[in-house]
Amino acid sequence: MTNKIYDAIIIGGSYSGLAAGMALGRALKNVLIIDSGLPCNAQTPHSHNFITQDGETPQAIASKAREQVAQYKTIEFYSGLAVDASKTETGFTITIQTGETFEAKKLIFATGVRDIMPEIRGAAACWGVSMIHCPYCHGYEVRNEKTGILANGEMGFEFSKLIHNWTKELTLFTNGKSTLSEEQSSKLKSKGISMDEREIDGFEHKNGYIELVQFKDGSTVQLKAMYAKLPFKQHSDLPEKLGCKISDLGFIEVDPFQKTTIPGIYACGDNVTPMRSVANAVGAGTLTGAMLSRELIDEEF
Secondary structure: OOOOEEEEEEEOOOHHHHHHHHHHHHOOOOEEEEEOOOOOOOOOOOOOOOOOOOOOOHHHHHHHHHHHHOOOOOEEEEEOOEEEEEEOOOOEEEEEOOOOEEEEEEEEEOOOEEEOOOOOEOHHHHEOOOEEOOHHHHHHHHOOOOEEEEOOHHHHHHHHHHHOOOOOOEEEEOOOOOOOOHHHHHHHHHOOOEEEOOOEEEEEEEOOEEEEEEEOOOOEEEOOEEEEOOOEEEOOOHHHHOOOOEOOOOOEOOOOOOEOOOOOEEEOOOOOOOOOOHHHHHHHHHHHHHHHHHHHHHHHO
């Protein structure tokens, strides 16, 4: 362990973590950003709905952000995976997979989430490319195209209602018997939204771009894009280990200032909200850095 005690350690060096780091760097705080290099949008070819960066690749945005954050001399970076954390008299200790440890007065978890892929051949390769989660991030690029939704029940109905804004060539794939009510099914039919209850075997794709949906009965259907809301889990179990409350939906609970339920620990990005986008992550990270620096300033005054 080094003798240095950082003002803050940020675990996760993607958009939210980097934004928090920049805010803290501009507040003259000593910060260590620990990043394992596993962003959840690693496969996504382009980022959208982020003003000044619309259509840029996620990797290019992250690289430019890191380069800019690195200009602040009080910011340090460490490439590695944080595997343990504990409370100390002065703050917190973080242990890296190598066994190295670092200390800080405060922690920020910008660790994101890990999506759990369905047992459908090709789904993992298509996720973030043509199997997508957000119409505001990706819907414009597949507007008016032949589109599917992988969902059932209430989620299937509400998702169909939303995506119908971007395309009228829309099919709800329930991947088994529909659990929609008769009223919901009739409403979708009245809007020209088809429903397909066949069980899906896999996606035929080219470099992640879906070409055909293949069903277990051997039949196929052409498709340009498939929307899905996948289950997920926290990318890191350290917040929960430290006592941070996790909501029933699986997110780290934070207040309007991004504080978790444990004093001295903040969280921001995809691990705290279903609003998953680069723009939202950056905004939340900036707020987190500002609020944490204000807490440090108050304590030191």
